[in-house]
Amino acid sequence: MIPQAPKGTDDILPPASEKWRTLLRGFEDLARRYGYALTMTPLFEATELFSRGVGEETEVVEKQMYTFADKSDRSLTLRPEATASVVRAYLGAGLQGVFKGYYAGPMFRYEQPQSGRRRQFFQVGVEYLAEPSPDADVEVIEVGYRLLADAGVTGVGVRLNTLGDPADRAAYRDELRSFLRGRAGDLSPDARRRLEGNPLRVLDSKADAEVVADAPAPIDSIGGEAAAHFSGVRAGLDRAGIPYEIAPRLVRGLDYYNRTVFEYVSADYTAAQDALGGGGRYDPLAEMLGGPPVAAVGLAMGVDRIVLAMPDPEPAGPDVFVVLADPQRRAEALGMVGRLREAGLWAEMDLGERSLKAQFKVAGRRSARLVAVVGDEWDEGEVTVRRMADGEESRVAIEEVPAWASR
């Protein structure tokens, strides 16, 4: 038996890989235009980084981590997300002041796969450190919005909420907890279990939607500064022309968030796992990791999901497919392919020993624009070039072929 790819992992092959390539290149250009620098961190980290950074009581840490002991018995974990790593790297390098980093890479969570949810999945993201201005939130939200727009994803909208500052959050947590206790009989078992530890997580539970609809929302109990910050974010989004809706129950599952949280959805991509990306402000994280306070906001985009929502690209093929009519002239044909490539063209040739007819068939299947026939006319210094779309043929001088094909 051929070994299978592990459950919840994917091989990215053509034609889908073309969408990946488009998106990844687009993201890199985009991030650089906004001033973010490439930031690479390890795929595995000390387990403690995530339990402290992401939060002991979160779903991710409780049951979704790929944790293992290495040969020296260190507890390591395949990263379930990258934000904690970037902050660790910033603190560890002794960096100070504003830092803007972007990353792209696989993340790992031990979950039951379904549409848009994989055990190894790919995120691209940006982190904007040491900048408390609401305009930083706006910029980050804009990057994700642009990425989706550039990728051709339609019907994109932003869901926005604020969780307030840690003090607001603590007060709100108590308020929510007492509300939920009063309705404990109506709650799902999961929700009852979470009630004491991390009641905010009950808010985005589908099973408890009815109860939650009557619950107080975090947005109603935030303090003055956080409220002003939120107004600033909203004003900035309006200025940037980014459509958003307030989602009072949006909390997101990671403990480090404060104030702004957001996610992207598309009206034209409907699956249970519909968030194409998300993020928020996480001012408390640096201190949670034992560092000094560092204001921060960031986002992560789910590439696997975005690719599902992207339109199919135009099929692309070689500019010139060189075909061998006379096997004696193989060396000449290979030389021609080489010259075409040097000229910057996409040139191919079938390296098997197939009939002319079969070679044409391959050229057609590959969506070649032109086919150059290397045969007897080579003695006269020419090749026959056929335009595949309409079958029109012309004789072209050998040295003219690259220029001819470039038109």
Place this chain on the structure above:
RNA sequence: GUGACCGUAGCUCAGGUGGUUAGAGCGCCAGGUUGUGGCCCUGGAGGUCGGGGGUUCGAGUCCCCUCGGUCACCCCA
């Protein structure tokens, strides 16, 4: 972790109540045209019926286990 549905050629699928050499379409390779693709015709290659165990004279078909897929819950990108 839970639930539902599903695993037969590269792909999409047929294979009443268990019974001789497991089929089709598409794709692939070759030929029809030894210098020409897309259409058509002909031929060919390709399957331990996801894997293991069991029942039976006999299992693709029945039973159990297991691996994987799809979708949903949970949660998140």
